[in-house]
Amino acid sequence: MGAQSSTFPERIRIAVSACLLGERVRYDGEEKRHPLIIKLADKFVLQPFCPEVAIGLGVPRAPVQLVATSAGIRARGVTNPEHDITDRLQAYAQLQCEELQACAGLIFKSRSPSCGLGSTPLFDERDKQMGQTNGLFAAVLRDCLPGLPMVEESALATEAEIAAFVERVLK
Ligand code: SF4
Numbered sequence: 244m245g246a247q248s249s250t251f252p253e254r255i256r257i258a259v260s261a262c263l264l265g266e267r268v269r270y271d272g273e274e275k276r277h278p279l280i281i282k283l284a285d286k287f288v289l290q291p292f293c294p295e296v297a298i299g300l301g302v303p304r305a306p307v308q309l310v311a312t313s314a315g316i317r318a319r320g321v322t323n324p325e326h327d328i329t330d331r332l333q334a335y336a337q338l339q340c341e342e343l344q345a346c347a348g349l350i351f352k353s354r355s356p357s358c359g360l361g362s363t364p365l366f367d368e369r370d371k372q373m374g375q376t377n378g379l380f381a382a383v384l385r386d387c388l389p390g391l392p393m394v395e396e397s398a399l400a401t402e403a404e405i406a407a408f409v410e411r412v413l414k
Pocket residue numbers: 260261262263268269270292293294295296352355357358
């Protein structure tokens with residue numbers, strides 16, 4: 244998906260959390276359209292991904308949050324801790340390591356338990372926030388594709404920040 248430019252070769256792809264491109268894939272059935280990111284379609288092929296939909300969760304769906312447990316960080320239902328999608332998310336992310344290595348960069352939705360890159364709230368088992376971390380999907384990709392430019396949408400709030408990311412992508 245995404246427009247192609249005569250200036251940039253078609254092969255230059257940036258993978259983007261689908262909700263940022265206006266796809267209604269969020270847990271609440273909404274999207275988080277980001278005009279500056281969408282504008283990148285003038286120059287690059289924007290390839291949408293939504294790991295939660297890809298592992299078979301519906302839209303809308305019950306929200307999950309990251310919880311630090313004795314078994315590591317788990318993605319569990321906010322109202323139902325038995326609803327644990329950790330293993331499915333991580334297995335899917337491992338599969339995507341190969342697929343997404345063809346991209347020149349990745350843009351993630353901030354604060355998401357799947358897609359956040361450093362901004363995702365992390366809770367203890369008593370539901371108290373204890374810090375911030377990576378979403379589980381983003382964490383796997385960061386580890387398996389360490390050379391790929393990756394950024395959260397919250398770090399692309401200005402034209403200057405977009406230009407700096409594009410520069411990293413084109414290096
Ligand atoms: S943040 Fe990630 S998992 Fe959540 S709706 Fe957007 S693309 Fe899907």
